[in-house]
Amino acid sequence: MNWDIVWRSRAIFWEALWTSIQLFVISLVLATIVGLIFAIMRMSRFRTLRWLSAAYVWVFRGLPALVILFFAFFWLGNSLGWSPFQSAILGLAASSGAYKAEIIRAGLLSVDPGQYEASEALGFTRAHYMRRIVIPQGIRVMIPNYVSNSTLLFKSTSLAAVIGLTELTGRSRQLANSTFQPIEILTAAGVIYLVVTSLMTLSQGWFERRFAVKV
Amino acid sequence: MTYGRVTSGNTILWRLLALLAALSLAVAACGDDDEAADESTEETAAETDAGAEEEATDDTAAEESEEMADEEAESDTAEDAGADSAAVVVPGLVEEGKLIVVTTGNFPPFTAINPDTGDNEGYTIDIAKEIAARTGLELELPTVDFVAELEGLSQGLYDIADSGIWPTPERQESFAFSRPMTSTGIIAQVRAEDADSAGLEDLTGLNAGGIQGSSQEAYILENEEALGYAEYSGFAGAGEALTALKQGRVDALSQDSLVAAFAAANDPELAIAGPTVAAHPLSLAFQLEMEDKRDAIDVVLNEMIEDGTLAEIQKTWFGQCIPVPDDNNAVEPYTELPAGDC
Numbered sequence: 417m418n419w420d421i422v423w424r425s426r427a428i429f430w431e432a433l434w435t436s437i438q439l440f441v442i443s444l445v446l447a448t449i450v451g452l453i454f455a456i457m458r459m460s461r462f463r464t465l466r467w468l469s470a471a472y473v474w475v476f477r478g479l480p481a482l483v484i485l486f487f488a489f490f491w492l493g494n495s496l497g498w499s500p501f502q503s504a505i506l507g508l509a510a511s512s513g514a515y516k517a518e519i520i521r522a523g524l525l526s527v528d529p530g531q532y533e534a535s536e537a538l539g540f541t542r543a544h545y546m547r548r549i550v551i552p553q554g555i556r557v558m559i560p561n562y563v564s565n566s567t568l569l570f571k572s573t574s575l576a577a578v579i580g581l582t583e584l585t586g587r588s589r590q591l592a593n594s595t596f597q598p599i600e601i602l603t604a605a606g607v608i609y610l611v612v613t614s615l616m617t618l619s620q621g622w623f624e625r626r627f628a629v630k631v
Numbered sequence: 632m633t634y635g636r637v638t639s640g641n642t643i644l645w646r647l648l649a650l651l652a653a654l655s656l657a658v659a660a661c662g663d664d665d666e667a668a669d670e671s672t673e674e675t676a677a678e679t680d681a682g683a684e685e686e687a688t689d690d691t692a693a694e695e696s697e698e699m700a701d702e703e704a705e706s707d708t709a710e711d712a713g714a715d716s717a718a719v720v721v722p723g724l725v726e727e728g729k730l731i732v733v734t735t736g737n738f739p740p741f742t743a744i745n746p747d748t749g750d751n752e753g754y755t756i757d758i759a760k761e762i763a764a765r766t767g768l769e770l771e772l773p774t775v776d777f778v779a780e781l782e783g784l785s786q787g788l789y790d791i792a793d794s795g796i797w798p799t800p801e802r803q804e805s806f807a808f809s810r811p812m813t814s815t816g817i818i819a820q821v822r823a824e825d826a827d828s829a830g831l832e833d834l835t836g837l838n839a840g841g842i843q844g845s846s847q848e849a850y851i852l853e854n855e856e857a858l859g860y861a862e863y864s865g866f867a868g869a870g871e872a873l874t875a876l877k878q879g880r881v882d883a884l885s886q887d888s889l890v891a892a893f894a895a896a897n898d899p900e901l902a903i904a905g906p907t908v909a910a911h912p913l914s915l916a917f918q919l920e921m922e923d924k925r926d927a928i929d930v931v932l933n934e935m936i937e938d939g940t941l942a943e944i945q946k947t948w949f950g951q952c953i954p955v956p957d958d959n960n961a962v963e964p965y966t967e968l969p970a971g972d973c
Contacts, residue, residue, distance in 0.1 A: 425746040494786055580775035580783070582736075587744070589868060590736040590774065594743035596894060598870035 421597050422604040432587035433608055439504055439573040439583060444566055446509035451516025458521055469517065476514035482575050484511045489579040504576035512569045519565060523558035524550055556627050563620040567613045584608060719931055721766050723924045725790050729769045732759040733789040736774035737868055740893040740948040741795035741913075744774075754889075754948040755793045758812055758915075761940060762931050777844070781806070784918060791928070792916040795887070797846050798959040802916070807925045810932055811912030811956050813889070813945065817847050820884040820891040821904045822876060830883065830905015834860035840872050840881035841865055850909055851885040869894070873901065889949055896950065912956050 422429075457469035476484065488507035489500060498506070527550045535545040577586025588605040592598035725731050734742035734755060742753040751772050763770035775783060777794065784792040785805065795815075798808040819830030831851075836859070841848040843865040851863060864881055866872035869890060875881050877900050884891075888907045895901045915932075917925045935941045942952040 421746055425749075428744070428746065428749040431749065490782060490786060494788070578776050578779055580733075580773055580779060582774060590744045591746060592870035593737035593868040594739050594870075595746050596739075596870050596873050596898065598868070598874055601870075 417600060418597060419600055421595055421600050425591055425601070425604075428587060428591065429584070429604065429608065432582055432584045433612075435581060435587075436570070436573045436583040436585075437612075439501070439508065439576055439581070440570045443505050443508035443512060443573075444569055446505065447512035447516050447569065450509060450513030451518075451520050454513065454517035455520035455524065458517065459524065473514045473517055476510050477518070479511070481508065481511040481572050482578065485575050485579055500576070500580045503579060504573075504581055508569065508572060508576070511572070512565065515565050515568075516562070519558055519561045520554075522561070523554035523556075525554075526557040527553045552627070556624070556629075559620060559623050559627065563616060563623070567616050570613060570616065571609065719766050719927055721768065721790075721924055721927045723921050724768070725787060729771055730759070730763045730766065730791070731771045731773065731789045732763075732791045732793045733773050733775060733780050733783060734759075734792075734794040735777050735780060737870075738794055738890065739869070740889065742774075742793075754813070754944060755795055755915075757944045757947065758932075758935070758941070759791070759793055761935060761944070762928060765931050765934070766927075781916070784916060787918055790917070790924065795889075795913045796916045797911050798914045798916070799846065799911075800960075803959070805919060807917040807919055807922050808959050809915040809917070809925055810929050811914050811959055811961075812932060812941065813949075813953055814910060814912050814956055815953075816888040816907035816910040817850050817885055818888040818891050818907045819904045820873070820876065820886040820894060821882065821902055822879075823900050823902045825882070826902035826904055828883070828904045830903070831858065831885065831908050832905050834858040834883055836861050837882040838880070839863045839883055839885060840875055841885040842869060842872055843867060845887075847885040847887055873898075877901070889953075892949070912959050912961070914959055 454469045454472055457465040458473075460466055460469075485504060485507035488510070489498075489503035492498070493500075493503035493506070531549055532545060535549055540548070573583055574585030576583050577589065582590070584605055588601050592601040595601065721730070734751060734753075736742050736744050736751050738753075740753050741755045742751060744750070745752050751774060756772065759772065760770060762768075773789065780789075780792050780794060783789055792806075795813075796802070796808075798806075798811075802808075817831065819828070819834075821828055821830070839851055839858070839860040840863065841851055848865055851858065851860075855863070860883075864875070866875060869886075872881075872884050872886075873894060876884055883904070886894075886903075888903075891903045895903050915925075915928060917928075932941070936955060941955070945952045
């Protein structure tokens with residue numbers, strides 16, 4: 417074992433981690449928006465919207481993220497002139513959005529429909545009912561799944577290496593093969609991933625307290 | 632809220648399947664749009680790569696462009712001094728004024744990431760730098776996986792794929808290749824204590840290994856009976872394969888001769904054993920219809936061979952100069968790792 421190599425390469429690790437974090441944050445925001453839109457579509461009273469939403473979830477939850485990324489870069493991205501970074505964001509957001517849609521829908525469905533009748537009796541509008549009654553209760557149910565899925569998304573950013581982004585995993589693989597020291601390099605990458613995902617797990621506790629029922 | 636209606640999932644799924652079947656028919660019907668797609672590729676690919684450099688790793692990109700600026704300066708002075716090769720004009724560039732050379736960054740001594748600087752360095756990189764300097768083009772060096780390298784090349788995202796590619800007859804059907812820029816072969820990489828073993832002449836009872844998807848793997852799998860090894864394991868990259876070898880998980884790797892010699896020279900635990908087999912050239916790959924671009928680069932490569940630049944680059948990375956055949960389909964230039972000067 418020669419751990420010196422990890423210290424020598426520290427600047428390369430930081431740079432690669434920064435790429436991973438950018439990929440993660442942007443695709444998480446997009447995936448959440450996409451997920452919210454499709455979750456609401458899935459509960460619409462219009463059949464076409466429900467179908468569209470079901471089709472989206474069916475396709476993008478069913479395809480491996482790697483395959484989606486490949487399509488996003490070589491097929492769609494190539495026709496639209498998108499960079500690897502833009503294609504990776506699109507692919508990751510599309511893939512993760514399908515899960516987010518189901519997580520958000522499950523959260524919203526967890527609120528007892530009886531409360532709708534109660535709110536109607538109190539003269540709430542439908543929008544008011546969603547905003548003041550369903551979402552505050554639903555969010556508590558969503559948090560654990562949402563954070564787990566986001567952790568998964570962070571790890572999925574490693575797939576962007578196949579389309580030429582030198583994020584943490586891709587760069588580590590290059591370094592491992594360039595230095596012939598895969599154990600040291602990949603262990604270091606593993607520790608970095610664990611630190612970031614640990615921070616995300618800690619944030620789960622914070623969100624749960626933030627949205628807890630205050631008696 | 633229409634919670635009740637959401638549960639008709641089965642019907643929805645069946646209708647979706649029908650929709651997908653209809654869609655795939657539609658796609659098949661308009662599958663001949665390749666030419667139209669290619670036209671748009673020409674325009675968009677340039678943007679794509681420019682974006683890649685900007686976005687991928689800001690700092691590296693900055694460093695690289697600094698380097699390129701330096702190099703440009705050098706090439707300018709070379710032009711002023713009346714260097715003759717500035718006359719070569721490279722047609723069909725993906726982006727005007729730029730030479731985009733894609734490599735994998737994971738195949739030392741051809742292309743590898745320097746752990747101290749993060750720069751992509753190696754034999755093929757030095758060749759790319761020399762070509763860029765001699766043609767007055769700005770060099771861009773994106774790195775991708777080998778599969779994506781060839782796929783991106785055929786889609787017109789890059790000018791040249793340059794990670795030490797063996798122009799096999801099958802690959803010559805899909806890509807245009809430059810004249811050879813070195814020759815190499817396949818040799819057994821072993822632990823230092825097995826340096827006297829028969830290598831790829833006889834692997835009877837040994838556990839063999841290699842890199843997944845490599846031509847060296849193809850060789851050992853095709854010759855399984857003749858070699859007589861007990862088991863074969865394919866690894867994701869040279870780093871993993873060499874680690875498994877040192878740990879005793881495999882006894883011999885089917886390796887590129889130059890990579891194996893480089894690894895042995897840099898690691899006292901490693902050695903090479905037995906003869907070099909399947910000697911072959913390595914060339915630069917171009918999109919199939921880009922013969923004009925290939926011909927222009929060939930002029931530069933020939934110059935580099937004539938004035939001894941290529942031999943110098945070989946000495947830097949291989950520790951020796953290696954005979955280069957004139958033609959990709961020429962007979963094997965050597966059967967053992969050559970020694971001494973050319």
